[in-house]
Amino acid sequence: MDAFSDPALIARAQMALSLSFHIVFASVGIAMPVLMVIAEARWLRTGDKTDLDLAHRWAKGTAVLFAIGAVSGTVLSFELGLLFPGFMRLAGPIIGFPFSLEGFAFFIEAIFLGIYLYGWNRITPKQHLFSGIMVALSGLASAVFVTFVNAWMNAPRGFTFADGKLLNIDPLGAFQTPFAFHEIVHGSLAAYAATGLAVAGIHAWALLLGRAPHFHQRALSIALWVALPACLLQPLVGHLAGQRIAEHQPAKLAALEQLQHTQTRAPLTVGPFEIPGALSVMAFNDPDARVQGLDAFAPADRPPSLVRPAFLIMVSIGTLLALFAAGMAWRHFRRRPPWGDRRILWATVLMSPLGFVALQTGWIVTEVGRQPWVVYGVLRTADMATPSPGLGIRLGIFALIYLVLAATVVAVLRRHIRATFTPNLPEGRA
Amino acid sequence: MNLGWAELVAGIALLALAIYAVTGGADFGAGIWDRLAAGPRKQDQRDVIEKAIAPIWETNHVWLIFVVVLLFSAFPNAFATIGIALYAPLSLVLLGIVLRGAGFVFRQYGHGSVADRQRWGRTFGGASVLTPFFLGTALAAISSGSIRVDAADRVRTSVSAWLGWFPVTVGVFVMTAFGFVAAVYLCIEANDKPELQDDFRRRALVSGLVLGALSFAVRFTAEFANPVFARRLFGWQGTALMLQTGVAAVALATLFAVFRRRYRIARGLAVLQVVTIVAGWGYAQYPYVIAPDLLLATTAAPVATLRLIALGVGVGAILLIPSLIWMFRVFKTP
Numbered sequence: 001m002d003a004f005s006d007p008a009l010i011a012r013a014q015m016a017l018s019l020s021f022h023i024v025f026a027s028v029g030i031a032m033p034v035l036m037v038i039a040e041a042r043w044l045r046t047g048d049k050t051d052l053d054l055a056h057r058w059a060k061g062t063a064v065l066f067a068i069g070a071v072s073g074t075v076l077s078f079e080l081g082l083l084f085p086g087f088m089r090l091a092g093p094i095i096g097f098p099f100s101l102e103g104f105a106f107f108i109e110a111i112f113l114g115i116y117l118y119g120w121n122r123i124t125p126k127q128h129l130f131s132g133i134m135v136a137l138s139g140l141a142s143a144v145f146v147t148f149v150n151a152w153m154n155a156p157r158g159f160t161f162a163d164g165k166l167l168n169i170d171p172l173g174a175f176q177t178p179f180a181f182h183e184i185v186h187g188s189l190a191a192y193a194a195t196g197l198a199v200a201g202i203h204a205w206a207l208l209l210g211r212a213p214h215f216h217q218r219a220l221s222i223a224l225w226v227a228l229p230a231c232l233l234q235p236l237v238g239h240l241a242g243q244r245i246a247e248h249q250p251a252k253l254a255a256l257e258q259l260q261h262t263q264t265r266a267p268l269t270v271g272p273f274e275i276p277g278a279l280s281v282m283a284f285n286d287p288d289a290r291v292q293g294l295d296a297f298a299p300a301d302r303p304p305s306l307v308r309p310a311f312l313i314m315v316s317i318g319t320l321l322a323l324f325a326a327g328m329a330w331r332h333f334r335r336r337p338p339w340g341d342r343r344i345l346w347a348t349v350l351m352s353p354l355g356f357v358a359l360q361t362g363w364i365v366t367e368v369g370r371q372p373w374v375v376y377g378v379l380r381t382a383d384m385a386t387p388s389p390g391l392g393i394r395l396g397i398f399a400l401i402y403l404v405l406a407a408t409v410v411a412v413l414r415r416h417i418r419a420t421f422t423p424n425l426p427e428g429r430a
Numbered sequence: 431m432n433l434g435w436a437e438l439v440a441g442i443a444l445l446a447l448a449i450y451a452v453t454g455g456a457d458f459g460a461g462i463w464d465r466l467a468a469g470p471r472k473q474d475q476r477d478v479i480e481k482a483i484a485p486i487w488e489t490n491h492v493w494l495i496f497v498v499v500l501l502f503s504a505f506p507n508a509f510a511t512i513g514i515a516l517y518a519p520l521s522l523v524l525l526g527i528v529l530r531g532a533g534f535v536f537r538q539y540g541h542g543s544v545a546d547r548q549r550w551g552r553t554f555g556g557a558s559v560l561t562p563f564f565l566g567t568a569l570a571a572i573s574s575g576s577i578r579v580d581a582a583d584r585v586r587t588s589v590s591a592w593l594g595w596f597p598v599t600v601g602v603f604v605m606t607a608f609g610f611v612a613a614v615y616l617c618i619e620a621n622d623k624p625e626l627q628d629d630f631r632r633r634a635l636v637s638g639l640v641l642g643a644l645s646f647a648v649r650f651t652a653e654f655a656n657p658v659f660a661r662r663l664f665g666w667q668g669t670a671l672m673l674q675t676g677v678a679a680v681a682l683a684t685l686f687a688v689f690r691r692r693y694r695i696a697r698g699l700a701v702l703q704v705v706t707i708v709a710g711w712g713y714a715q716y717p718y719v720i721a722p723d724l725l726l727a728t729t730a731a732p733v734a735t736l737r738l739i740a741l742g743v744g745v746g747a748i749l750l751i752p753s754l755i756w757m758f759r760v761f762k763t764p
Binding site: 060063064066067068070071072073074075077078079080081082083085086088089090091092093094095096097099100101102103104106107108110111112113114115117118119122123134169170171172386387388390394397398401405408411412415416419 | 484485486488489491492494495496498499500502503504506507509510511512513514515517518520521523524525527528529530531532534535536539540541542583585731732734735738739742743746749750753754756757760761
């Protein structure tokens with residue numbers, strides 16, 4: 001069967017397309033409010049107009065990105081049923097509760113973002129700052145709830161499985177999935193790191209061009225303060241994630257490392273080198289621990305080998321960004337600002353897209369690495385896909401639309417950013 | 431009616447759908463008037479529409495997501511069935527939702543050329559027309575009795591389930607209803623410009639009358655599609671009769687209030703009118719989620735889930751309601 005006649009594969013492709021599109025906007029929706037709130041709080045404390053300008057500018061960019069995130073998120077909520085009705089029929093009663101909570105968080109986020117964006121002249125500055133804080137908190141809360149669902153799919157709890165059905169459903173027990181903590185922390189930090197770096201890159205570029213230095217220095221500083229601590233913490237959480245995967249999803253670990261044979265003292269392959277026993281230590285804190293290889297799983301139960309390059313890209317970027325963050329911390333303690341050295345500004349520009357690359361490859365690791373299961377060890381993705389026809393056409397249409405939207409967002413943001421490259425920034429409503 | 435947890439959660443979902451119709455639905459309605467903007471005050475009409483919905487449309491839109499989430503949490507089999515049977519109209523709804531939102535925000539923030547803005551404006555307006563239509567056809571298909579589910583959860587249906595006379599009539603009805611509510615709201619939004627206000631008053635009166643005519647068309651086509659449903663909704667006795675008289679009376683009162691330029695009263699009545707219509711639909715659906723194979727009681731999720739969802743909604747409402755009130759007070763008080 002070729003790829004275009006396998007409905008499960010097309011359904012997966014459309015879900016992957018929708019998710020990878022949405023996750024960018026969702027991450028921006030989590031992190032941008034933090035940047036705006038920091039700028040606005042500085043303005044309230046110091047009265048420096050630069051900070052207010054910054055909050056205005058960032059808010060305007062966020063408005064566009066949030067709207068696209070809201071509609072692409074709606075697409076996902078429908079697509080659960082349009083693409084994987086079998087999965088929803090069985091799992092709906094378990095994952096429905098965290099999704100309902102996510103719905104409320106999204107409500108609060110949308111309400112206060114509306115107030116934040118359009119209420120500048122209608123409420124007091126303190127109320128306005130409060131709205132921004134609510135947006136930041138509820139954005140994080142929706143991420144927490146929705147990641148709970150994903151954690152449950154990777155390490156399901158709270159039911160018994162018999163006759164192809166999920167029985168004795170305990171929706172609160174589902175919250176006790178051992179993947180929740182690391183997925184939530186890893187995913188949220190990724191949102192702050194990726195968004196913060198992308199923003200930092202834009203302002204570093206403006207500084208390299210010598211435009212409105214005061215404004216862009218302030219912006220760069222706030223963006224880096226959001227991004228770099230997350231970059232520093234991320235490898236630690238990633239390591240924790242690896243150990244959880246080793247414990248609960250041995251097939252994913254074997255695929256990530258492309259470890260062919262089950263062995264003790266399993267080596268870690270780093271480029272051309274093999275470090276004996278290192279994988280056993282990384283996974284189980286014990287050089288003599290037994291690590292299952294791909295040969296321990298039937299071919300039908302092995303994740304696609306695509307996860308290996310995705311994993312390598314994510315880990316390399318994570319390492320690079322952590323080193324960058326460490327270097328910047330060292331500079332900070334020696335009281336050297338990032339704009340003091342053009343090489344630092346160049347490095348920031350070059351690294352600015354890497355956060356989102358790591359975020360996307362990280363999702364490939366999590367999601368493709370879970371295959372062939374939709375609920376790990378319980379339900380197979382292929383069995384859950386929709387029987388309805390015309391999947392290929394739908395995929396084509398949505399791919400086209402997302403392409404147009406992405407291009408338009410880039411064009412709109414480019415014009416918006418260009419406008420900040422002039423030193424005289426207009427005041428007033430966002 | 432045997433009221434249990436399933437009925438409670440279904441009632442919450444129905445209420446959310448009604449709120450969506452008078453908030454998010456009205457935003458789509460405003461988009462329809464944007465598309466149909468005409469006359470010497472064309473640009474003014476578009477400006478007031480943009481100003482009215484910009485701060486609130488994303489919030490209003492969440493009600494629809496909320497309905498979807500409640501449906502798949504509490505009635506997973508119904509959700510799966512709808513996903514399979516109505517993939518075509520719902521994909522079109524999604525397309526419309528994406529293009530409406532994108533068109534609106536790109537027009538608003540685009541900083542682009544005039545031609546650019548006009549293109550996105552047309553996208554916004556066009557998608558606002560089509561989305562409610564397909565949403566209406568999908569809702570009608572659920573009531574049409576032509577989505578069948580066997581004991582092994584296999585779904586059988588045909589295109590005519592959502593593309594027959596009844597669903598198409600309902601599609602036009604929903605579209606008109608959204609437009610009508612929006613026109614009534616816009617009369618208030620255009621408060622400081624009497625001529626502009628009259629533009630929307632005319633639109634409200636015309637769409638209100640069309641809506642009345644369409645309700646007879648819906649009634650007529652429903653008889654052929656699903657007589658059981660039609661009798662529950664349009665029967666001449668008991669609750670059905672009460673609901674019909676109620677809707678008719680409120681509809682006439684709304685039109686009268688618009689006619690007499692009592693726009694704040696008209697707004698309240700229009701809301702009541704739409705809520706009553708949605709309630710009537712919910713009543714006529716009962717005891718089915720999808721007639722005639724999926725009963726509310728038998729397709730509901732386990733009680734543990736239903737209880738938790740009801741509890742979650744209760745707790746969430748404590749946070750949500752004051753926030754919503756604040757939002758509407760900030761933007762919708764003169």
